[in-house]
Amino acid sequence: MQGCVRANHRTRSILYSYHLLFRSIPSSPSEMKVLYFAAVRDITQVECDVIDVSTFTHAGAPRTLTMLTDHLVSKYGDKLRSIVDHAMYAVNMEYVDKDDEATTQLSPNDEVAIIPPVSGG
Template identity: 40%
Template sequence: MVEFKALYFASARDAAQDKAFEILQIADKQPATMASALECIKVTYPKMKSVLESAMIALNERYCDKDDMASIEIKDMDTVAIIPPVSGG
């Protein structure tokens, strides 16, 4: 089992029921990957699915390529940030 810290910004925070962050667990997946972390988030918060379609994803403050999610390994207590597009003026 791998625990990771999930950070939610803007509409991701709304989808996560106003939580800014939390600790989640990926059970029985070795190695744990970014794809399994995102699946864990989607199972916990079904509304997050639409947010993730356009959000940037960061692992330990580094942006991840969406094409590489299955190969990016998550280690215990890594930080996964969900950063939706921001608009404003």
């Protein structure tokens, strides 16, 4: 996948754990899973959503991370925007470069994780 960056071992383990935990959530062929971490989860009040991709696209238009973000902000409010503007995304367990979010295309059955910046050691 173009524009992906490597996750460190610990972050990759966390993503994989969530992937295993939420893979049993049923989804239709037109849906994707969005996993929320830390402050994003605090705002959404859920650990994940199953979203029909037709809710944030027009017929024939490519689905991008930016479009998904706009959809989620309209659903959860502007407080989410302030966090996701600085968050990292992983699509199917591969990080996406910040510069590539507007061009990273999404497909039904993708798994998107939103990981806000964290501090600490």
